[in-house]
Amino acid sequence: MVTATLLGTFGAVACSPSSGASAPAPAVDNPLPPDGTHPVSRHAGRAGAPGIGDPDFPNDGNGGYDVAHYRLKIAYDPPTKRLSGVAGIEATSTQDLSSFNLDLSGFDVSRITVDGKPATFQRDKQELTVTPAAFIPDKTPFTVEVSYSGVPKPVENSTNLGTYGFIPTKDGAFVACEPNGARTWFPGNDHPADKALYDFEITVPKGTTALANGELTSEPKTADGKTTFLWKEKNPMASYLATMTLGAFELRQGKTASGIKNLAAVDPKYQSALDNLYTTSGKVTDYWSTVFGPYPFSSTGGVIDDFAAGYALENQTKPLYGGFTPDTAIIAHELAHQWFGDSLTIKRWRDLWLNEGFATYAEWLWSERNGDATTEQLFQKEYAVSADAPIWKYPAGHARPDDLFNSSVYTRGGMTLHALRQRIGDPTFFKLLKTWTADHKYGYVTTDEFIALAEKISGKDLDKLFDAWLFTPSKPTTW
Known part of the structure; x- marks a missing residue:
């Protein structure tokens, strides 16, 4: 993600479960009594936790199960802003469950x-x-199958993020869910520590385009004034990366030079940006494949919608730009996230620098590749700020829940990688990046795991470096 504050910085137009389960009891069929109630005490097992175990976001996600697959059947009517859906969820219990929670904000649940x-x-x-x-x-x-309906309401956040989730627009919806806005349009386990596969069946009025993650599985079908789009994301995805952005879009489709499917979509207001978005997204994707390792997904591209969100989000396979034309630095940032954040996903939000610091450093690498400012010049520019600047008081290695997208997580996170590169040298550094993405492809990552791998590959003790750059609330002077 790139937020409004950071867009200015980078030159874009502003815009566990608990342990100790009792021994499994024999499965019994307990039909609902006539009054429809069913006390938990009549069940074996115990209730799944209302949170997944992230201490900084204790109510996000849920314990007691792991989701494998979401099958979302959704109809949306832009004039009335009404959404009706049936969410099919395939999961596996991680304890004996008497009950379990799903995250869902608003809506009437009928069954x-x-x-x-x-x-x-x-x-x-x-x-x-x-x-x-x-x-x-x-x-x-x-x-699990949940039938629900109502008018989606986005999350109105007073922190540096603003409004996110399912945001109705004049011709459809802008859907960008980081960090916990998936609950604004479907029930699920809304935390990145539970990735799953996704199938989308989206029905909208004829003339509206529905864009979701992954690939179309068939041509859209129109009947009775409505069109249905079938999308499938066949690789594991965190809930905050799921999208069903809707509206009137101009499309350009094809393949990158290396053969990766490429889809660019823009609101008609941004029609002049379509070719550049398509071309630059293809070039960046192919270049990152040489730096970070093979592209982890089946398609790339981007979407510009006419909603002044003030940020961009790395929705898996389809980065989303909210109400502005992204420059190449922003496109490089969001596409780097396809590796760092999308394929490799954090287990806890405190490790957000593993997403944003890496994507910020990718911007610097792209600048250097284009013959503009070098990574060293960009590092020195940021390092030159005074020792009492706010960036040094916010250790990037533990993102704060009340200021999650602080510039330190981005810039100081990126500086950490450059300091590491200086310490271990280019051959080892770039070997580390490719090993990191290969070892954890489609999986989960932590800061401790990255430090351990960096020390293993370099053969150096790097505790002092990482402590100075990630965990100390002062400007590093030696590392």
Whole structure:
């Protein structure tokens, strides 16, 4: 992601579960009584936690299960801003479950089934607690189907991020969900530590285009004044990267020079930017493939929508630019995220520098590649700020929940990588990047794992360097 504050900086137009489960009890069929209630005490097992275990975001995500696949069937009507959906969720329990939670903000929920049987449910703000007809033993696959409808409401955030989630627009919707806005349009486990596959069936009025992650599985079909789009993301994806951005778009499709599918889409207001978005996205994707390792997904590209979000977001396979024409630095940033953030995903938000610091350093690498400012020049420019500047008081290695997208996470994070490059040398540094992306492809990463790999590949003790750059609230002087 690039936020409004950082857009100015980079020259763009502003714009566990707990342990100790009881021994599994035998599965029994507990049909719902006539009054529809079903006390948890009648079930074996225990309730899944209302959070996934991230101490900085204790209510995000849920414990007790792991999602493998979302099948989202959604209809949206821009004039009325009404959304109706059926969310199919394939998951596996990680404990004996008497009940479990889903994250969902707003909407009326009309029906929930678990393994095809009606389940009871309760609402408490964003928590949707589901009690199945029979307890779910540990390590057991199960399916959930949630029918819901209503008018989506985005997250109005008073921090440096602004508004995010499902944002209705005059001709459709702008859908950018970092960090926890997926709950504004479908029920799920809304935390990056539970990635899953996604299938989207999106029905909109004829003439509206629906853009989601991955690839179209068939040509859109129109009947009775409505068009249905089928999209599939076949690689694991964090919920905040899921999108169903809707509207009137001009499209350009083809392949990059290396053969990767490339789709650029722009609101008609930005039609003059279409060719540049398509061409630059292709060039950047192919170049990063030589620096970071093979491109991890089946397509690349980008979307410019006419909504003044003030930020861009690295939606998997389809970076989204909110109400501005991105320059090459911003495109380089968002496409670097396809490796750092999308393929390699953080388990806890405190490690956000592994996404944003890497993408910021990628901007510097792109500048150097183009014969503009070198990475050393850009590093020295940032390092020259006074020792009492705010960036030095915010250690980039632990992003704060109330100031998650602070510029330190980006810039000081990127400077950390340059300091590391200086210390271990170019051959080792670029070998480290490719090893990092290969070892954790489609998986999860932590700062400790990156430090350990850097020390293993370089053969150096790097604790002092990482402590100075990531964890100390002062300007590094030696490392």
